[in-house]
Amino acid sequence: MDLTWQELMAITELQELEAPNETPFECNAYHSYEPVVSFGGLGAGQPPTHTIPPGCDVNTTSGFEGHCSEVMPACPLPGGTTEALYGMARSQLPCRLLPSGPHPLHPPLADHMGMVGAPEVPQPEILGNPQGHNCLPLGFGHGPYKQPVTPDDLESDSGLSLGSSPPLASPGNAANVGAPSYACVDVGGLGYSDRDHMEVEAGAEHSGVKARANRFYPVDHQPTMSSYSYPAPPASYFNSVGGFSPIPTQLLQQQPTLPRRSQVLPPPQHETHLNGSGLAGNHNDLCCGPYGRTKGAADNPLSRDERRAMALKIPFPLHKIINLPVDDFNELLSKFALSDTQLALIRDIRRRGKNKVAAQNCRKRKLENIVHLEGELGQLRVQHEHLVRQRAEYQRTLALARCQLSDLCAEVFSKLRDEHGQPYSPQDYSLQQTGEGGIFLVPRNGGGIEAELKAQNFLAH
DNA sequence: AAGGGATGTCATGTC
């Protein structure tokens, strides 16, 4: 980045231009997800601290007739660890996903609309670039850059812009130096068609070189969705269209050291940053150049829509097409006499541009959701472990109570005597307690009650 | 060469 920036600054200095007016584009700060699971109610009961007397069977399935035969093992109470365990509950969403701070979507409307002068006189800012080094017409006029015809340029739902692939660089970008540029092709007054486009871009395509744009041009892969920058409209697009100033030889010679994916070919001088379709996207969002491109996009080839826009001489930058509010957008359109073909392309560009941003946002949200759910899953696992431990502890407590009850019953039976002075057998009788506290000796075979013993009597003994 | 990630685009549904 630093290197790229230095290079850009060097280029800027060369062209004696000011620093770009960066207008941060959108970015709705994505809300962080708060963990859904609240553990406040966890760790419910105080873990029992009873000690199972010797002989007490801690088997929870044992009946009260059993005997406690061992001391209840000390249960590791989760209480001491619960807090620590749940302290990590908060899912940590990656900051990268959450652009923060305000992100003005658009520059002031005046700035947007300022370029809209007399409808018949397209303003020079349209394809210009604040840096100046991009003020060169987009593919118009000067030789070294000519967009190739790519299959995706030949399709459009509007008959203009369909296609799926990202912008392709012309293999002829380097090879076609001096080749006729867009400006030489009069497509504006004609209906723009695939065929037109093919003709327009035939030169580069015929180079026969199959190569991706960013194989040839340095691409600044700026992983940023946090600042969609839309700087002030660039210098001139239509200056370029009419008669483009030649590319400063310094620019051609100044090849920045190639970042990732960089290759040996010089970047087009009129690069836009709009990866794909003129969107302030994730790669180069620093500022806008021609057709709304950013300075960082100087390393990128023209997008398909940018090329189409140039071919049809769309008289305003793509970033405005995409980002202006609908009212302003319509007002902008109304200020120009646009053909149906141009309008169709513009609306396609707008639709694609918005959808591209939406897709990017959607994917970010999806990743955030995954991160959030993974965090929640971890919390639930911790919670599950805690509940398992708690259940084991309750089972131990229950076993202890049963042992105590069994011992008590044995003591009662040891003191009970029938009318013959014989003890009752626990195998033949059981003790049952009523709701009022009365205790009955009940034969296990379901026979009648033989004796009623008052609880108080038991307690007295 | 295959596989996966990243990205753009389209289709569709919802608001």
Add this chain to the structure above:
DNA sequence: AAGACATGACATCCC
């Protein structure tokens, strides 16, 4: 109804 937005699906590129 039109526009914006969300999202699944697909294609393509690149590593």
